[in-house]
Amino acid sequence: MGSQEQTVCIETAQNVNIAYKPAGLVLRIGATLIDLLLLGGIFLLCLLIALQSALLKSLTASIVLLVVLMCYHLVCEYFFRGQSIGKQVLHLRVVRLDGQKLTFWDCLLRWSLRLIDISASMGIFAMLSIILSSKMQRLGDLAAGTTVIQESRMSDFNRPHLYDLPEDYEVHFPQVALLSDKDMSIIREVFETFQKNKEYALLESLSSRIKTLTGIETDMNQQQFIETVIKDYIRLTQ
Numbered sequence: 001m002g003s004q005e006q007t008v009c010i011e012t013a014q015n016v017n018i019a020y021k022p023a024g025l026v027l028r029i030g031a032t033l034i035d036l037l038l039l040g041g042i043f044l045l046c047l048l049i050a051l052q053s054a055l056l057k058s059l060t061a062s063i064v065l066l067v068v069l070m071c072y073h074l075v076c077e078y079f080f081r082g083q084s085i086g087k088q089v090l091h092l093r094v095v096r097l098d099g100q101k102l103t104f105w106d107c108l109l110r111w112s113l114r115l116i117d118i119s120a121s122m123g124i125f126a127m128l129s130i131i132l133s134s135k136m137q138r139l140g141d142l143a144a145g146t147t148v149i150q151e152s153r154m155s156d157f158n159r160p161h162l163y164d165l166p167e168d169y170e171v172h173f174p175q176v177a178l179l180s181d182k183d184m185s186i187i188r189e190v191f192e193t194f195q196k197n198k199e200y201a202l203l204e205s206l207s208s209r210i211k212t213l214t215g216i217e218t219d220m221n222q223q224q225f226i227e228t229v230i231k232d233y234i235r236l237t238q
Contacts, residue, residue, distance in 0.1 A: 008097070008135050008147055020149040022136040023092045025127060028148060032123070034086030039069055074111035078104050082146075091151045097135065098145065110140035169235055175214040176232045183213065184233055191226055 008022045023031075046065055076084040082094035082102050094110065096102055117125035117139040126138040135147045179187075187206065194202045203222040210216065210229055218225055 006136075008149060020095070023090075023148040023150050024136070025130050027090050027092060027150065028130065029123075029127075031084065031086035031090050031092055032118070034089055035072070035084050038085055039072055043069060071111075073114065074107055077102070077110065078107040087148070092148050093151050094141075094146050094148050096144075096146050102146070106144040106146055109144040110146065113138075113140035113143055165231060165235055169231065171232045171235050172228050173214070173216050173218075173232050174236075175216050176229050177236055178214050179210075179229075179233065184230075187226065187230065191230070194223075 006022060008020050043065075073084055077094055080088070083092070087093060094102060094107075096106060117123075117129060129138045129142070130136050133142065135141075137147050141147050187210065190202055190206045193199070194206075200222075203226065207222040207225055210226070216229075220228065
């Protein structure tokens with residue numbers, strides 16, 4: 001039943017609802033296994049170092065290592081905007097259902113309840129909760145008001161080196177929420193082709209297509225309009 005085209009609607013700060021595909025149970029288990037392998041590798045590496053030196057023989061050093069391993073998910077999800085290494089590999093991300101930025105408190109709630117729904121129960125509580133929840137949330141998600149979504153390949157489009165939007169950037173055209181990830185992939189590819197070849201005929205047809213899909217009316221020139229649409233989409237989906 002979970003493989004049906006289920007979506008989670010998240011309202012952005014601009015009062016626009018964006019539909020995301022929630023991460024399925026298999027993907028979330030996969031991300032968890034990747035993280036466990038990573039943590040296990042770190043532990044074994046430190047153990048090998050300890051066998052050859054007195055670095056980790058002290059109680060203090062052992063406690064520090066234990067704390068680092070235990071706080072892995074808390075630290076990663078807070079500083080990497082809702083992603084552990086496993087989630088990054090499988091293109092998953094923790095998001096708040098109200099569209100607000102993930103806070104340290106949200107991450108702390110999710111991390112604290114891992115002890116119950118993942119660690120103590122061997123993941124059984126988490127799996128049951130994800131299956132039974134309408135938004136595929138484990139106990140930590142229910143407490144924090146979050147869920148885990150699948151990011152499309154458009155997530156690469158949000159990287160700062162492509163479009164570094166200021167924090168106070170305001171969306172000009174909320175109608176871009178009507179565009180799908182596939183639409184935006186095509187827009188990006190065509191616009192990148194224009195930037196390389198300066199074929200202005202591409203801009204004309206692309207601009208016309210976007211306006212047809214969204215109903216946007218504007219006096220902006222075509223290049224400025226398309227760049228604004230791209231930036232608006234990034235802001236709405238961040």
